[in-house]
Amino acid sequence: MAGPLTVTAPRKAASAEPLSVAVIGGGPGGLYAAALLKRLDPRRSVTVWERNAPDDTFGFGVVLSDETLGGIEHADPTVHAALQGEFVRWDDIDIVHRGRTLTSGGHGFAALGRRRLLEILHRRCESLGVRLRFRTPAPPAAELAAAHDLVIAADGVNSRTRETHADVFRPTVTTGRCRYIWLAADMAFDAFRFEIAETGHGVAQLHGYPFSPDASTVIVEMREEVWRAAGFETLDERGSAQVCAEMFADALGGRALRGNASSWTAFRTVVNERWSHGNTVLIGDAAHTAHFSIGSGTKLAVEDALALAACVEERPDLGDALAAYEAERRPVVESTQRAAAASLRWFEELATYTDQPPRQFAFGLLTRSRRVTHDNLRLRDAGFTGAVETEFGCPPGTPPMFTPFRLRGLTLRNRVVVSPMDMYVAEDGMPGDFHLVHLGARALGGAGLVMTEMVCVSQEGRITPGCTGLWTDEQGVAWRRVTDFVHNGAPAGPGSPGAAIGVQLGHSGRKGSTRLMWEGMDQPLPEGGWPLSAASALPYLPDVGQVPHALDRAGLARIRDRFAAATRRAADAGFDLLELHCAHGYLLSGFLSPLTNVRTDEYGGDLAGRLRYPLEVFDAVRESWPDGRPMTVRISATDWAPGGTTADEAVEIARAFAAHGADAIDVSTGQVVPDERPAFGRSYQTPFADRIRNTLNVPVITVGAISSWDDVNSLLLAGRADLCALARPHLHDPHWTLHAAADQGYSGPGAPWPLPYRAGSRPPPTGRTDGPKPRLTLN
16 A cells, blocks of 8 residues: 555635646546536646546446436536437336336436447537546556646546555445346336346346437346356356346347446445545545445436535635535435445345235335335325235225234234333332323324333342332332323223333343433443443443443342343233343343353353343243233344444344244344444434344334334335334424324324324414415506
8 A cells, every 4th residue: 555645735726827637537427527627717727537448438328317417407508408318218117026017107217328428528528628638547646636736536436546545535345245247238128127036046136227219228136145156257248148138038028138348246335534635536436336226326426526616616725625525425425325225235135025025025125225215105106105005904094104013912003112212210210200201191192002111120230220120019010000091091082092001121231330311321320339240241331330240140040030020010010012121232132242242151152152041031031921912022133343243143133032932023223332333324223123024024123213204104114114113203292103193194093192182183273474465467
């Protein structure tokens, strides 16, 4: 690796001397940036270095969105006009699964050939006076930076600039689990086509779309192990194209596929901590990549070029301009990369979805990135979405979230769960008026299932002094007051199903004896603390937290028995459902994670050993819990830390609990170690629940940054979850579920308004804000 990138101090963009600009890479992003910068100031000296010939290009079609085209039209009408005459447009997406084609309309796509796009940009650059140096590798970025005011590195996913100066840009490159190849067919699909082939070696998929009246891009993708088993590792381009054409003969009508220096590769997601340094800036694939299944890398590169040119024009100081460019584009790119990661994972796990009902499969494919949602899809194609709802089992006029769901002997009136949320307001473990009002309000608010916070099985198993418990009979009596209100205190009329209430039982393990959350989360008590016990003698906060005692056999048996005793009290208290807390680094979670369990006896070591004690506790709880009432288990499906629980292990953990009688798995993540690095984002934990559900065919509850009823409907219809647990939305609005029903125009049994509240089931009128509309125009 080379040394640090030589920093050339950026000078004023608006100085008397015009900028000299060097562009490394003659792809669409680099060419368009060059054209825009030259058009905005014809005095600028702009040179593009491209190592290939003008007519060399790789890949075939390019898809651009209406949003991108709008930006192009505003910035350069000449380029926009040239593009308009070249586009192939279509609205439909065809999904072919096991011989059945399902079509969803109203999507809107525009594509053209990559070679034609480059020709248009070449012409535009030449007309503006940009120097194009083809068949000429660019000098090193450091050399260009010393001789130019601005260097734009548009040198693609294999960017030499980025890799040479990785110490500056600090890239992270993540390789996917699938292999794919870009090919073309001499025919035009009449829709964006996704086709699934279930071969003797595994599942493969075709992504196809037209880019001219007589040609289509065809991308064939499959898991690495399928690719190897199918023998593609030994085939050249022609052989690969022939086998792919045979694999998807029906889609191609028996036509051949052709390549263009095509080879199998694994998608690499590129993320850079910095996009610029001094006067050198990354754009396009050099700066970031997003999986092709949600759109074109060309789209992102062109949008980068637009933003960069605008910022250089608007900011008198070039350093400020480059900072502004990154500040503008980074949030957009990160959002796109989150969506692309979700889409990539969906296709990597495609084999787990192939047994889904056909319309659910199609809906899941369309909503895989979470950018297309149930409500959005209904606007595009109400007929398609209605058919998906019917297949799901929605009664007429009923949104998916308000369909009932049965777990063992319990039928929930809807699919909304108030997630467990620690309140830290108990005294000596006793629930009081606050808990009655807090949980009662959420029951009145329409949720199908209201969960308590983690209720501790012993005094020394508390997280903080404010945690509730079930280690005494008096606590059980106090909880009965809460369950009675949830069951009987919300009159909704004859025949209206009531809310259910569940208890989450747990033990803090090494995360106990800490301050109340608002006094210092996870910080040890300054006084009045209690000794901790855990799987291993490892503190949660090194050098800060208390070192727990590693439980011996007697300690393990004692805590197991306390779980069983608390379970019997929970049953007597009238709870409808019990959840065993095996997540978030608390005691049972501490046994499951290899980061917190370093035991050398039968309760440590491999996954089977780490599962042993949590399963023993589960069995004791299940035996103590009434047979007709359901039990769930909350797990952390990943520790978000190297060496921790993996997604594959999470599936096996869920499999073990289901085999022991768990009725559903509540899938959370993290909070096991303090140095975790979660990939936060909208419904960011759902892919883990999705994988468990569709691998094991076991009901799952998903949780984590689910904030809209549209998200809930989308996740349920796609088969990613059976129940959706929401926490903060219910803190913001205790009547979140009822308001979601009102927003969707639903007033059925899945969301009954309490009789005293029915007058509030419609939004109250507001003051008039509009004036009378003019009737006459007077000259």
